[in-house]
Amino acid sequence: xxxxxxxxxxxxxxxxxxxxxxxxxxxxxxxxxxxxxxxxxxxxxxxxxxxxxxxxxxxxxxxxxxxxxxxxxxxxxxxxxxxxxxxxxxxxxxxxxxxxxxxxxxxxxxxxxxxxxxxxxxxxxxxxxxxxxxxxxxxxxxxxxxxxxxxxxxxxxxxxxxxxxxxxxxxxxxxxxxxxxxxxx
Numbered sequence: 001x002x003x004x005x006x007x008x009x010x011x012x013x014x015x016x017x018x019x020x021x022x023x024x025x026x027x028x029x030x031x032x033x034x035x036x037x038x039x040x041x042x043x044x045x046x047x048x049x050x051x052x053x054x055x056x057x058x059x060x061x062x063x064x065x066x067x068x069x070x071x072x073x074x075x076x077x078x079x080x081x082x083x084x085x086x087x088x089x090x091x092x093x094x095x096x097x098x099x100x101x102x103x104x105x106x107x108x109x110x111x112x113x114x115x116x117x118x119x120x121x122x123x124x125x126x127x128x129x130x131x132x133x134x135x136x137x138x139x140x141x142x143x144x145x146x147x148x149x150x151x152x153x154x155x156x157x158x159x160x161x162x163x164x165x166x167x168x169x170x171x172x173x174x175x176x177x178x179x180x181x182x183x184x185x
Contacts, residue, residue, distance in 0.1 A: 004107040004179065012178040019174060029132060029166035029175050034102045036067055037094040038141075038158040056090055059156055063093055065146040067105055071095045108144065109136075109160065110180050116143045122184035125173060132164040132172020134181075 008030075016028045040056055056073075063071045071093035079087045097105050114120055117138065128134050139157045141147060166172040177183055 004110070005103045008179060012175065015178055016171075016175065020171065029164050029171050031102065031106070031175075032098075032163045032165055034097040034105055035094065035161040035163065036063070036071075036097065036105075036158055037092060037161075038063065038156055039092045040090065040156075055154060058154060060093055062141055062147055062156075063095060063158070066141065066144045067095045067097060068101050069095050069097060106162070106179075110182070113138075113143045114182055120182075122182045123176075124184055128169055128172050128176070130169050132166030132169055132175070134162040134164075134172065134176060136160045136162075 013025060013028050016022065017025075022028055038059065040059060060071055060073070072095065073090050074092040074094055076087055076089045076091050114123075114136075117140070123134070123136060127136060137157065137159050140155050141158055142155055162176075164172050164175065166175065173183065
C-alpha cells in the first residue's frame with residue numbers, strides 16, 4: 001500500500017469523521033479518479049504529415065511516462081477552417097487513473113511535481129468546484145521527474161482533474177488539506 005493511501009486511511013478518515021460527524025466510514029469522501037489531459041493544439045497546427053505524427057508521439061510518450069498508463073487519443077468531431085482543424089485530426093490525449101496508479105500519481109504530484117513548478121505559491125481554493133472536485137492547470141510538463149528536460153524539444157501543458165464523491169466544497173477542501181495538497185489560505 002502506498003504512503004498517501006495509507007495516510008488517507010489512518011489519519012484523514014478519523015479526522016474527517018471527527019470534523020463532519022459521519023455515522024459510517026463509507027460516508028467519508030474518497031477520491032474516485034484522476035483525469036489527466038492535454039491538447040496538441042498550437043504545437044501541431046502548422047505541422048503536416050510525419051512532423052505532426054512525431055510531435056504527437058513525443059507528447060503521448062511523455063504522458064505515458066508521467067502517468068504510467070497509455071493515453072486515449074481524442075479526434076476532432078468536425079472541421080473548423082478558422083482553427084485549421086479537420087475532422088478526424090488528433091487534437092488531444094486523455095488518461096483516467098484509478099486505484100494504485102491514481103495514488104502513485106497524486107503522491108508524485110503533491111510531493112515532487114508541484115513544488116518543482118516555477119513561481120508556485122499554492123493551489124487557489126477557487127480551483128475546487130461545488131462538489132469538491134479539484135482542477136489544476138500545469139503550464140509545463142517538465143516539472144515531473146520522469147521527463148528528461150535535456151531531451152525535450154516540446155514543452156506542453158496539461159490539466160489534472162481530481163474527482164471526489166464529496167457533497168460540498170468544504171468537505172473537498174478539508175480532504176485536500178489533510179492529504180497534504182498545497183492549498184493557499
